[in-house]
Amino acid sequence: MITEITAEALDTDAFIKEKVLEIKSAVKNDLAINALSGGVDSSTVTLLGHRALGDRLKTVFIQNGLMREGEAEQVVGLFKTLGVPVKVIDARREFFAALEGVEDPEEKREAITQTFYKDVFGRLVKESGATCLLQGTILTDVDETVAGIKRQHNVFAQLGIDPQDTFGYAIVEPLIQLRKNGVRTVGRVLGLPTELFERIPFPGPALAARVIGAVTEARIETVRKATTVVERLLKDSGAFQYMAILHQDRVTGMRDGQRDFGLQIEVRCWESIDARKASPTRLSFDVLEKMAAEIVRDVPGVVSVTYNIASKPSSTIEAV
Amino acid sequence: MITEITAEALDTDAFIKEKVLEIKSAVKNDLAINALSGGVDSSTVTLLGHRALGDRLKTVFIQNGLMREGEAEQVVGLFKTLGVPVKVIDARREFFAALEGVEDPEEKREAITQTFYKDVFGRLVKESGATCLLQGTILTDVDETVAGIKRQHNVFAQLGIDPQDTFGYAIVEPLIQLRKNGVRTVGRVLGLPTELFERIPFPGPALAARVIGAVTEARIETVRKATTVVERLLKDSGAFQYMAILHQDRVTGMRDGQRDFGLQIEVRCWESIDARKASPTRLSFDVLEKMAAEIVRDVPGVVSVTYNIASKPSSTIEAV
Numbered sequence: 112m113i114t115e116i117t118a119e120a121l122d123t124d125a126f127i128k129e130k131v132l133e134i135k136s137a138v139k140n141d142l143a144i145n146a147l148s149g150g151v152d153s154s155t156v157t158l159l160g161h162r163a164l165g166d167r168l169k170t171v172f173i174q175n176g177l178m179r180e181g182e183a184e185q186v187v188g189l190f191k192t193l194g195v196p197v198k199v200i201d202a203r204r205e206f207f208a209a210l211e212g213v214e215d216p217e218e219k220r221e222a223i224t225q226t227f228y229k230d231v232f233g234r235l236v237k238e239s240g241a242t243c244l245l246q247g248t249i250l251t252d253v254d255e256t257v258a259g260i261k262r263q264h265n266v267f268a269q270l271g272i273d274p275q276d277t278f279g280y281a282i283v284e285p286l287i288q289l290r291k292n293g294v295r296t297v298g299r300v301l302g303l304p305t306e307l308f309e310r311i312p313f314p315g316p317a318l319a320a321r322v323i324g325a326v327t328e329a330r331i332e333t334v335r336k337a338t339t340v341v342e343r344l345l346k347d348s349g350a351f352q353y354m355a356i357l358h359q360d361r362v363t364g365m366r367d368g369q370r371d372f373g374l375q376i377e378v379r380c381w382e383s384i385d386a387r388k389a390s391p392t393r394l395s396f397d398v399l400e401k402m403a404a405e406i407v408r409d410v411p412g413v414v415s416v417t418y419n420i421a422s423k424p425s426s427t428i429e430a431v
Numbered sequence: 432m433i434t435e436i437t438a439e440a441l442d443t444d445a446f447i448k449e450k451v452l453e454i455k456s457a458v459k460n461d462l463a464i465n466a467l468s469g470g471v472d473s474s475t476v477t478l479l480g481h482r483a484l485g486d487r488l489k490t491v492f493i494q495n496g497l498m499r500e501g502e503a504e505q506v507v508g509l510f511k512t513l514g515v516p517v518k519v520i521d522a523r524r525e526f527f528a529a530l531e532g533v534e535d536p537e538e539k540r541e542a543i544t545q546t547f548y549k550d551v552f553g554r555l556v557k558e559s560g561a562t563c564l565l566q567g568t569i570l571t572d573v574d575e576t577v578a579g580i581k582r583q584h585n586v587f588a589q590l591g592i593d594p595q596d597t598f599g600y601a602i603v604e605p606l607i608q609l610r611k612n613g614v615r616t617v618g619r620v621l622g623l624p625t626e627l628f629e630r631i632p633f634p635g636p637a638l639a640a641r642v643i644g645a646v647t648e649a650r651i652e653t654v655r656k657a658t659t660v661v662e663r664l665l666k667d668s669g670a671f672q673y674m675a676i677l678h679q680d681r682v683t684g685m686r687d688g689q690r691d692f693g694l695q696i697e698v699r700c701w702e703s704i705d706a707r708k709a710s711p712t713r714l715s716f717d718v719l720e721k722m723a724a725e726i727v728r729d730v731p732g733v734v735s736v737t738y739n740i741a742s743k744p745s746s747t748i749e750a751v
Contacts (some may be wrong), residue, residue: 305599322679348567358678359679360679361643363536363747363748363749363750364744364747365521365745370747371745372536373745378740387532391719400711400742401739402709403740403741406743407741414741415741415745417740417741418737418738418740419736419737420716420722421724421727421734421737423685424685424686425685425686425691425727425733425734425735426734426735427682427683427690428684429683430735431683
């Protein structure tokens with residue numbers, strides 16, 4: 112049973128002190144390793160771990176080929192300015208190989224989890240000599256996994272999996288009692304810059320969660336280009352989250368007066384407090400039509416664009 | 432080469448007289464048959480043929496199982512008030528058998544065409560003793576078929592198909608020089624009621640064109656229910672056309688707090704003058720969200736609803 116610390120009850124300085132001690136005592140004189148995605152959770156854990164362990168924490172950014180345009184460079188650059196060196200590991204080949212022929216959303220997550228923890232991380236832990244892995248799991252991840260709504264890739268104990276047995280290393284999850292707003296407070300006090308908090312949430316399986324059906328390099332490149340358009344046009348929308356989703360269905364379209372059986376991109380933009388309930392953002396049709404036109408213009412093969420108008424529930428935030 | 436008669440150049444009374452003579456001279460003392468779908472084109476042809484031939488024109492409504500809720504009853508009832516008897520032919524079994532396993536849009540149209548003309552109509556023509564088939568082909572159908580944008584099911588000569596050889600009967604197409612607005616004028620003068628002109632355009636392959644992927648009775652029933660909601664909520668929108676499309680892709684949703692991997696309906700609502708160019712109707716989010724909520728409520732299995740925001744081109748009006 113995990114005891115929640117609400118944002119109101121959170122004594123940030125005391126929390127940081129306690130977690131620094133906890134990390135120190137778990138790692139002892141050994142090395143620890145953590146994977147930074149650039150999200151608020153893993154960024155906060157990186158700074159917390161760095162404060163506890165200094166250069167005994169090895170922080171890696173795993174380039175799985177499923178990231179957004181320029182994402183690795185941005186994250187590494189930001190942490191460089193914070194004095195935290197981040198090593199980029201190119202694991203694209205391994206992830207795409209693991210995802211080949213996988214269409215079921217749950218199996219996609221499983222393929223990414225297995226590749227991440229067992230193959231890529233297993234190898235990195237061995238190479239680094241680390242005995243401990245720091246992770247940014249938060250309470251909402253636990254809730255959703257237990258409820259069966261979505262399997263988060265970073266929740267093991269709740270699923271009865273012992274990472275020591277299964278993967279060969281211990282896992283420390285210093286943020287597991289917090290929800291997103293608590294994590295933001297801790298991250299801010301630790302020195303994370305404002306730009307990082309302004310980043311919208313992004314799923315663990317990254318762009319693989321934004322592709323319905325088969326995940327290939329070509330399909331990821333398609334949804335990556337659409338994501339660039341959507342994030343550029345909606346960054347000032349004030350919305351909770353927004354995304355582009357590549358469908359597997361093909362629809363009839365026209366190019367140069369001829370029929371062109373093409374791709375469809377679905378755009379979702381959400382209003383939400385905590386992701387438990389959400390409704391579509393009431394964007395203007397000027398923005399919606401401009402977005403559709405730019406996606407059709409910039410993303411090869413796309414002939415049709417839709418906008419989600421359902422709420423959560425019955426929808427979920429992500430489609431996959 | 433077909434000479435266009437524009438709505439401006441149309442002398443309606445002279446046109447009707449000429450076409451009545453043309454039909455009489457084609458049919459001579461034999462019987463003719465025509466299939467009424469309830470659209471403006473086939474309704475106008477029915478009245479024109481009835482004026483030329485009286486009860487020597489046998490008008491049938493083919494129930495292919497792909498029609499909207501209550502459509503057969505409505506159309507037959509309307510023509511009864513106009514003094515034109517219409518016979519309903521139940522051919523559902525044949526159409527669904529022909530569509531089994533067919534996913535490609537072009538093959539769907541082909542399966543429907545073949546079933547309609549060769550199987551069902553071939554049989555009806557033989558049974559009726561008719562030597563001639565009246566058809567509501569208009570000039571836009573010809574243009575689109577020749578351009579390769581969409582194969583209309585009622586254009587043969589342009590495709591080099593001789594219906595006499597292929598199907599065993601002659602085809603008379605009295606409206607082939609007109610476009611939609613010309614047909615409306617003729618229909619109105621012949622006595623078609625206003626309610627018929629207020630019906631939005633509906634494709635030849637009916638709800639089979641509103642289902643991406645396999646056409647089964649269950650999937651048609653799903654899109655039929657969604658169509659009922661969309662038509663009810665948008666009937667006063669003043670839009671050129673609106674529709675519900677059932678996708679084959681499944682998306683993650685929630686029901687009773689549990690994950691439910693469900694169906695998605697795409698709604699399209701178009702502003703257009705002549706269907707050659709079109710843009711999405713700028714519906715209010717009050718209407719869009721109400722529509723999504725009612726579709727999720729009324730259509731079993733649906734968890735997600737989108738609204739088309741692309742224009743034609745690059746989109747087409749229909750998705751299939």
